[in-house]
Amino acid sequence: MLTVTSVNVNGIRAAAKKGFVPWLAGSDADVVCLQEVRAEEAQIPDEARVPEGWHTVFAPAAAKGRAGVAVYTRREPERVRVGFGSEEFDTSGRYLEVDLPGVTVASLYLPSGEAGTEKQDEKYRFMGEFLTYLEGLRERAAAEGREVVVCGDWNICHREADLKNWKTNRKNAGFLPEERAWLGEVYDRAGYVDVVRALHPDTEGPYSWWSYRGRAFDNDAGWRIDLQVATPGLAARAVKAFVERAETHPERWSDHAPVTVVYEAGV
Amino acid sequence: MLTVTSVNVNGIRAAAKKGFVPWLAGSDADVVCLQEVRAEEAQIPDEARVPEGWHTVFAPAAAKGRAGVAVYTRREPERVRVGFGSEEFDTSGRYLEVDLPGVTVASLYLPSGEAGTEKQDEKYRFMGEFLTYLEGLRERAAAEGREVVVCGDWNICHREADLKNWKTNRKNAGFLPEERAWLGEVYDRAGYVDVVRALHPDTEGPYSWWSYRGRAFDNDAGWRIDLQVATPGLAARAVKAFVERAETHPERWSDHAPVTVVYEAGV
DNA sequence: CCTTCCAAG
DNA sequence: CTTGTAAGG
Numbered sequence: 001m002l003t004v005t006s007v008n009v010n011g012i013r014a015a016a017k018k019g020f021v022p023w024l025a026g027s028d029a030d031v032v033c034l035q036e037v038r039a040e041e042a043q044i045p046d047e048a049r050v051p052e053g054w055h056t057v058f059a060p061a062a063a064k065g066r067a068g069v070a071v072y073t074r075r076e077p078e079r080v081r082v083g084f085g086s087e088e089f090d091t092s093g094r095y096l097e098v099d100l101p102g103v104t105v106a107s108l109y110l111p112s113g114e115a116g117t118e119k120q121d122e123k124y125r126f127m128g129e130f131l132t133y134l135e136g137l138r139e140r141a142a143a144e145g146r147e148v149v150v151c152g153d154w155n156i157c158h159r160e161a162d163l164k165n166w167k168t169n170r171k172n173a174g175f176l177p178e179e180r181a182w183l184g185e186v187y188d189r190a191g192y193v194d195v196v197r198a199l200h201p202d203t204e205g206p207y208s209w210w211s212y213r214g215r216a217f218d219n220d221a222g223w224r225i226d227l228q229v230a231t232p233g234l235a236a237r238a239v240k241a242f243v244e245r246a247e248t249h250p251e252r253w254s255d256h257a258p259v260t261v262v263y264e265a266g267v
Numbered sequence: 268m269l270t271v272t273s274v275n276v277n278g279i280r281a282a283a284k285k286g287f288v289p290w291l292a293g294s295d296a297d298v299v300c301l302q303e304v305r306a307e308e309a310q311i312p313d314e315a316r317v318p319e320g321w322h323t324v325f326a327p328a329a330a331k332g333r334a335g336v337a338v339y340t341r342r343e344p345e346r347v348r349v350g351f352g353s354e355e356f357d358t359s360g361r362y363l364e365v366d367l368p369g370v371t372v373a374s375l376y377l378p379s380g381e382a383g384t385e386k387q388d389e390k391y392r393f394m395g396e397f398l399t400y401l402e403g404l405r406e407r408a409a410a411e412g413r414e415v416v417v418c419g420d421w422n423i424c425h426r427e428a429d430l431k432n433w434k435t436n437r438k439n440a441g442f443l444p445e446e447r448a449w450l451g452e453v454y455d456r457a458g459y460v461d462v463v464r465a466l467h468p469d470t471e472g473p474y475s476w477w478s479y480r481g482r483a484f485d486n487d488a489g490w491r492i493d494l495q496v497a498t499p500g501l502a503a504r505a506v507k508a509f510v511e512r513a514e515t516h517p518e519r520w521s522d523h524a525p526v527t528v529v530y531e532a533g534v
Numbered sequence: 535c536c537t538t539c540c541a542a543g
Numbered sequence: 544c545t546t547g548t549a550a551g552g
Contacts, residue, residue, distance in 0.1 A: 277536075277537065278536085278537045278538065280537085280538085281536080281537060281538085303537090305537070305538060306538090331538085331539070332537075332538040332539055333538080333539095478535075479535040479536050480535050480536090481535080483535095522535090522536075
């Protein structure tokens with residue numbers, strides 16, 4: 001049994017003031033992947049940086065207050081790798097991998113982009129390099145007999161069922177045709193599986209992000225952009241998946257909600 | 268009878284959320300001079316911008332979110348003047364004058380400075396130009412038979428009794444020998460009177476500003492930098508002066524407290 | 535320590 | 544609308 005949670009904390013310092021720490025203390029997960037930590041390790045309060053019972057590794061961005069990913073594990077990782085071999089992105093606080101027995105777990109924070117701007121070009125550059133990396137990762141993992149799951153904020157919805165207002169967002173970053181096609185490549189060409197969608201093929205959402213603007217959260221006008229993208233062998237072991245909307249964290253300590261998957265032990 | 272209050276609000280938008288509006292509603296003053304408004308008029312909520320029963324005039328700074336002075340009066344002013352004829356400072360949101368029958372009331376926000384930096388040079392430039400202006404103002408007012416009071420945050424303490432920690436602040440902006448000497452010139456050469464000190468010659472303070480850092484307020488480690496500097500004829504009419512420390516505005520909607528003087532009617 | 539700004543999301 | 548940063552105080 002392996003329980004993995006992914007959550008974009010939107011600033012761990014702000015989240016720590018609003019309920020992240022008790023949420024983590026109550027979590028049953030074996031691994032928690034964080035995105036948008038937005039702090040250097042030294043700036044994070046102890047309760048969040050070295051919580052009782054967890055090993056934590058951080059990959060902050062070179063730019064202060066930006067991006068930053070982390071992985072919290074109950075057992076110490078066998079190995080830790082920062083970045084994915086990209087000159088442009090390895091110091092941008094967007095990718096971190098840890099090896100646990102038989103499985104590699106990654107925390108990814110893909111650039112959010114903005115249609116028609118240089119930020120979108122950057123997102124496309126990241127996507128290009130990262131897809132190549134994912135293919136190699138799957139091959140290496142297969143050769144070693146290990147599974148992989150890339151958790152994180154992918155900042156892309158694949159299908160209409162993945163966001164409430166898909167019609168009005170067809171020209172917005174996160175649901176552009178090129179982005180959707182790319183995510184299709186991650187599944188069809190690189191051979192990964194969107195675990196939550198595989199378990200819930202016919203549901204709207206479940207959304208994991210709601211804008212702070214307007215009444216997005218109250219209207220459940222959300223996006224399913226926080227994904228667990230796994231190798232088929234691991235995906236086949238997924239027995240349960242859920243998103244913690246307001247019910248379980250009513251304090252709303254982030255604009256994203258935690259996405260959890262329970263993976264069975266053997267095959 | 269003329270009651271005049273001066274207060275540095277440290278951002279009128281923040282102050283308005285913390286109690287400035289009810290404080291104003293409960294004020295007995297005829298004139299209230301504000302400093303550090305830190306907003307353009309359009310950004311100020313109505314309750315603070317056009318409060319019931321007041322006429323308000325604003326002199327914002329060209330730089331957004333900086334400085335800014337205002338004068339609130341119960342009767343409409345006869346005339347309003349922004350700045351004091353300085354090319355460098357007239358758009359800096361630091362000086363505003365209104366003429367009321369027989370008396371000119373000004374709201375001043377003197378640069379705070381920082382010892383040994385360009386900011387201190389700017390403060391000295393302001394002080395130089397402003398002293399010249401004050402001399403001319405007193406002469407013109409005398410010729411017209413009018414009195415003058417320049418209310419505001421002067422950002423200088425004249426004497427040791429004007430700040431709690433005078434020993435440790437002798438090399439800090441606000442209590443530098445040159446600044447203290449300059450305030451002496453305002454009194455001795457330009458002929459103005461520090462009204463609150465004239466009424467309370469032998470008291471420590473009363474302080475009107477306490478840093479937000481550390482426990483300055485709780486320890487009453489304050490500075491008396493918010494002054495009413497008047498022509499001798501008006502100063503002679505002052506019958507009462509007080510600073511509203513925590514007692515009367517426990518919400519602490521600014522790091523400064525209002526300084527009020529009651530001036531008798533005739534001479 | 536607090537209030538603005540701005541960029542980013 | 545919220546998070547950081549930075550400057551200013």
